[in-house]
Amino acid sequence: MDPKQTRQGILLALTAYFIWGIAPVYFKFIHYVPATEILTHRVIWSFFFMLALITVCRQWPLVKRACQNRKKILTLALSAVLIGGNWLLYIWAVNNHHMLEASLGYFINPLVNVVLGMLFLAERFRRMQWLAVLLATCGVLVQLWTFGSLPVIGLGLAFSFAFYGLLRKKIAVDAQTGMLFETLWLLPIAGIYLFGIADSTTSHMGLNPWSLNLMLIAAGIITTVPLLCFTAAATRLRLSTLGFFQYLGPTLMFLLAVTLYDEVVTEDKLITFGFIWAALALFIADAIYTQRRTKMKSLKQK
Numbered sequence: 001m002d003p004k005q006t007r008q009g010i011l012l013a014l015t016a017y018f019i020w021g022i023a024p025v026y027f028k029f030i031h032y033v034p035a036t037e038i039l040t041h042r043v044i045w046s047f048f049f050m051l052a053l054i055t056v057c058r059q060w061p062l063v064k065r066a067c068q069n070r071k072k073i074l075t076l077a078l079s080a081v082l083i084g085g086n087w088l089l090y091i092w093a094v095n096n097h098h099m100l101e102a103s104l105g106y107f108i109n110p111l112v113n114v115v116l117g118m119l120f121l122a123e124r125f126r127r128m129q130w131l132a133v134l135l136a137t138c139g140v141l142v143q144l145w146t147f148g149s150l151p152v153i154g155l156g157l158a159f160s161f162a163f164y165g166l167l168r169k170k171i172a173v174d175a176q177t178g179m180l181f182e183t184l185w186l187l188p189i190a191g192i193y194l195f196g197i198a199d200s201t202t203s204h205m206g207l208n209p210w211s212l213n214l215m216l217i218a219a220g221i222i223t224t225v226p227l228l229c230f231t232a233a234a235t236r237l238r239l240s241t242l243g244f245f246q247y248l249g250p251t252l253m254f255l256l257a258v259t260l261y262d263e264v265v266t267e268d269k270l271i272t273f274g275f276i277w278a279a280l281a282l283f284i285a286d287a288i289y290t291q292r293r294t295k296m297k298s299l300k301q302k
Contacts, residue, residue: 009236013245016229019222021252024094024102026222028261030215033202035092038219040190040198042087045220047183053224054176066177073181075171080182082164086157087223093153099257100269105157106250107276110283111136112162120166128286132279139275143268151272175231179224247280 030038054060066072093102111133117123125133144150168178194203205213233245257263265273 005236009233010245012229012233013237014248016226016233017245017248018252019226019229020249022256023222023226024099024253024256025260026215026218027091027094030212031095033212033216034198034200035088035095037194037198037200037203038091038095038216039084039088040194041216042091042219042223043084043183043186043190044194045217046179046223047187047220049220049224050176050180050183053228054180057176059174059176062174062177063180066173066181072171072173075167076173076178076181077185079164079167079171079178080185082160082167083182084186086160086164089153089156089160093157097261097263098153099253099261100263100265101151101153102157103250103253103257104151104154104269104273104276106161106253107247107273107280108136108154108158109161110246111276111279112158113165114283116162116166121169126286126290128282128289132282132286135275135279135282139272139279142275143272146268146271149268151269175227179227 027038054063090102093099114123114125114129115133118125140151140155171178173181202208202212205216208216258265
């Protein structure tokens with residue numbers, strides 16, 4: 001691939017995953033706002049941000065083309081429910097001192113993606129991938145068996161985001177158009193909840209300080225900017241290369257939880273993280289080995 005494109009792709013990928021990794025700092029700043037309210041602001045302002053962005057980038061022909069396929073639009077309603085649930089669980093976890101479990105979820109996510117690829121996309125497991133998934137499963141089962149608990153938050157985030165990714169892959173709609181329709185599906189629910197049901201000290205924007213309102217509006221930017229950077233990176237990098245950056249986000253979340261927000265790595269979490277990290281090490285080693293082997297084969301054929 002073109003070296004300039006590759007450098008741009010690496011910079012964009014780093015930006016996307018860095019923002020996702022430090023996003024908890026933003027949500028901690030507004031921790032006193034209920035998670036459901038933050039979610040409604042995230043939906044509403046993301047929708048308007050996407051409207052402006054699509055207008056500036058002159059992408060309305062793509063939106064019009066997507067409107068002609070009713071099946072895709074209806075499927076985007078399902079993906080909207082998945083991503084909305086993921087956002088809500090993530091916000092709640094961050095603001096209720098469960099950042100470690102949230103980071104665990106995004107460490108597990110790549111392994112869940114592999115399983116879904118096998119089940120729904122007829123992708124084949126390699127031996128090392130089987131072993132990686134088995135190790136991750138053991139980590140969860142050991143926590144359940146020894147400590148009588150499941151990392152429900154981590155599993156919820158991992159599976160909701162994995163199924164969301166699977167649906168978006170099946171729908172095959174560009175990121176901007178997809179997010180526009182997803183937020184459009186969620187917009188009525190968000191609007192009804194925020195302006196008709198929510199009744200807290202922060203739910204009435206006219207009574208809020210301007211600084212808080214700006215922070216709430218920024219939820220749209222926090223949501224869309226990393227996604228757009230990720231999409232741009234995906235067009236410039238090989239998927240295998242892009243995959244190595246996805247561990248930056250949960251690693252930053254883990255470090256923030258332990259160093260800045262004083263969350264304790266209890267024995268059950270330590271065991272589960274150990275298994276997951278071992279699984280990811282195998283997963284990465286397999287990806288590197290397969291990539292090099294493929295490259296050597298192509299060179300020999302030439």
